[in-house]
Structures are given as structure tokens and as C-alpha cells.
Amino acid sequence: MAAGFELALDAQCALGESPLWSVAEEVLRFVDIKGRRIHRFDPASSEHASTQLPEEVGCIGLSDDGGLVAGLRSGIWLLDGDGHAVRKLADNPEDQRTSRFNDGAVDPAGRFIVGTLDETREWGDAGLYRFDERGLVRIDGGLITSNGTAFSPDGRRLYHSDTFRHVLYVRDYDPATGEATNRRVFARFGSETDRGRPDGGAIDADGCYWTALYEGGRVQRYAPDGRLIAEYPVPARCPTMVAFGGRDLRTLYCTSARAGRPEAELAEYPLSGALFAMRVDVAGLARPLFHPPG
Structure with missing residues (x-):
């Protein structure tokens, strides 16, 4: 079914990220990190609104109180x-x-698993964290750009990438405790001729991992054993993250970026910063809800 990504909304995001489908509302939310906005898009009516925030918002998750958790x-x-x-x-x-x-991303038990970004790209001080009623706990460190957080359908695997180092990891995960162990490389990316590197990701019902390749102009799908099984071009050089949505969770949405990109690239990809969509054969998974402490 997947014929390729098409324009869903010309949002003109500086750095679009974190698309998030609400099953209850049947709307898609996503953020513009550099624009400091949270967007809300209803694909059925094409209604689009956004809220300005006082600082950069890297990601969002749905909360069981009807609101959002945000990094x-x-x-x-x-x-x-x-x-x-x-x-x-x-x-x-x-x-x-x-x-x-x-x-x-919110884990199957309602915790928030979220990483940071080292803007110096030199020190490697970024980390991956778990937040729940016990507080904030560091899972991993020594990262440059923590990205790509997603969970397998059974919640027993945690995927997570370090974008700037062009690597995607997988860990064993215990949904009962939130413990993440045994980090190993799931896939490596990039070469002298291909700068595409793993940004945001999502898991489908078959347990396959989908990743947007920043500066790679495409989205890839990986089998649970790490094999690349498909890839699809995106009408932007810098796709940033994918998420499943639609009533049947078989529409794959993809955000993108335009901030800081060369003029020649923006001329070639004038829809950079837009939201794209593609119908797929395998559905995604409904996103778990965050459980706020107290």
C-alpha cells in the first residue's frame, strides 16, 4: 500500500518533531522545537492550531489526565x-x-522515558532518563543527541538512538520496574556519501522499527532482528520523526525541518518543515498514557 509520503500540512516548522496521535480525539499533535510551539492538527477537518511556549519543547506524550507531558x-x-x-x-x-x-516516549506502564541533547556536540554530556513517581533517574549517559525512543509491542525492548553518532541501540526493558539493561547496537547509519542518520522512530504492530533519517531524505523500516526491509523517500531533506495515526493507525505521519538548511536545499525541497503522511499496510500501536505523580 505504501506509495510514498505526501503533504498533509504545510506547517512551515523550523524544526518539526514528536508527532503524537490521540486515539481518543483523533487528532495529531507535534512540536516545533525551535519555533517553541505545540501544534494540533485534525486531518478529518484540516483544522490546525498551535500554542506558543516560552522555551523550546523537544517532545510530548499523552497524559491520562487529558493533558500532556513534555520535555x-x-x-x-x-x-x-x-x-x-x-x-x-x-x-x-x-x-x-x-x-x-x-x-x-511514554512506556507501557506510564513512565516518561526522555533524553537530552548536548548542543556543543563536543562534550557528550547528554543522557537518557526515566521519570515516574520516584523522580528522575539517569539510564544512560555519554550521549550527544538522544533520540528515537520507542518500545516493542510487548514492552520488553527499548529502542533509542544517538543521532550525531549515527547509531541506533536496543536494550532489554522491564515494564514492571522500568529497568533498561544490556545495551547493544541495533543498526548503524551513514557513510562518506550518505549523511542520513537516525532521528525519531516508531514501532508497528509487527514489531518493526521505523526511523526518519535526518539529512537522508527518507524513512526506513527495520525488522526486529535488525534487517533493513524497506525505505520510502520524503519530500524533505531532513525528515525528523514518524508516528502512526488515523482511525486504523495505518497512516504514518512524518515531521521535518527547515531551520539552518542551505538555500539550494530549500529550493529543491520547498516543503521542508511540513508534515507528511503515507498509508501503510501494517498498523501502528496506540501510544500509552503518562501517569502524573500525585
Whole structure:
């Protein structure tokens, strides 16, 4: 069925990210990190609205109170359904002058697994964290750009990439405790002629991992054993993240970026920063809901 990505919404995002489908509302939310906005898009009516935030928002998750959990530069926040701040849940423990929260996802038990980005791209100070009623716990460190967080259908595998190092990892995961162990390489990317590297990802019902390749102009699908089984071009040089949506969860949405891209690239890909969509044969999974402490 997958014929390729087509324009869904010309959102003109500087750095579109974190597409998130709400099964209950049948709408897609996504963020513009550099634009400091959370977008809400209803594909049935084409209604589109956005909320301005006071700082960069790296990722969002659905909360069981009807709002959102979000990773911002300053920390992890609980927001209302429109994206307005309700309360801060945890501080960003890193140096906020050069670090912000980036990609994240809610685990099957309602915890928020979220990573940071080292904006210096030199120190490797970024980390991957788990947040629940026990507080914020560091799972991994020594990263440059934490990205690609996703869980296998049974919740026993945690996928996570370090985009700047062109590597995608997988770990054993215990949904009962939130413990992540045995990190190993799932796939490597990039070459002298191909700068495509793993950005945001999502898992389908068959347990296959889909990843957007930043500066690679395409989305790839990997089997659970790490084999590349398909790839699809995107009408942007820098796709950023994918998410399954639609009533049957068989529409794959993809955000993209345009900030800082060369003029020649934007002339070739004028839809950079848009939201794209593609129908697929295998459905995705409904995203778990975050359980706010207290």
C-alpha cells in the first residue's frame, strides 16, 4: 500500500518533531522545537492550531489526565491539552545553557522515558532518563543527541538512538520496574556519501522499527532482528520523526525541518518543515498514557 509520503500540512516548522496521535480525539499533535510551539492538527477537518511556549519543547506524550507531558529545556512539565503549563515535574539536571530535553516516549506502564541533547556536540554530556513517581533517574549517559525512543509491542525492548553518532541501540526493558539493561547496537547509519542518520522512530504492530533519517531524505523500516526491509523517500531533506495515526493507525505521519538548511536545499525541497503522511499496510500501536505523580 505504501506509495510514498505526501503533504498533509504545510506547517512551515523550523524544526518539526514528536508527532503524537490521540486515539481518543483523533487528532495529531507535534512540536516545533525551535519555533517553541505545540501544534494540533485534525486531518478529518484540516483544522490546525498551535500554542506558543516560552522555551523550546523537544517532545510530548499523552497524559491520562487529558493533558500532556513534555520535555522542555528547563525540565519535564505537565501541560494541559492545549499545551499551556500546569506544573513542573522535574528539572533538567544538566547545564541548561547547552542542554535541553529532546526526544522521549511514554512506556507501557506510564513512565516518561526522555533524553537530552548536548548542543556543543563536543562534550557528550547528554543522557537518557526515566521519570515516574520516584523522580528522575539517569539510564544512560555519554550521549550527544538522544533520540528515537520507542518500545516493542510487548514492552520488553527499548529502542533509542544517538543521532550525531549515527547509531541506533536496543536494550532489554522491564515494564514492571522500568529497568533498561544490556545495551547493544541495533543498526548503524551513514557513510562518506550518505549523511542520513537516525532521528525519531516508531514501532508497528509487527514489531518493526521505523526511523526518519535526518539529512537522508527518507524513512526506513527495520525488522526486529535488525534487517533493513524497506525505505520510502520524503519530500524533505531532513525528515525528523514518524508516528502512526488515523482511525486504523495505518497512516504514518512524518515531521521535518527547515531551520539552518542551505538555500539550494530549500529550493529543491520547498516543503521542508511540513508534515507528511503515507498509508501503510501494517498498523501502528496506540501510544500509552503518562501517569502524573500525585
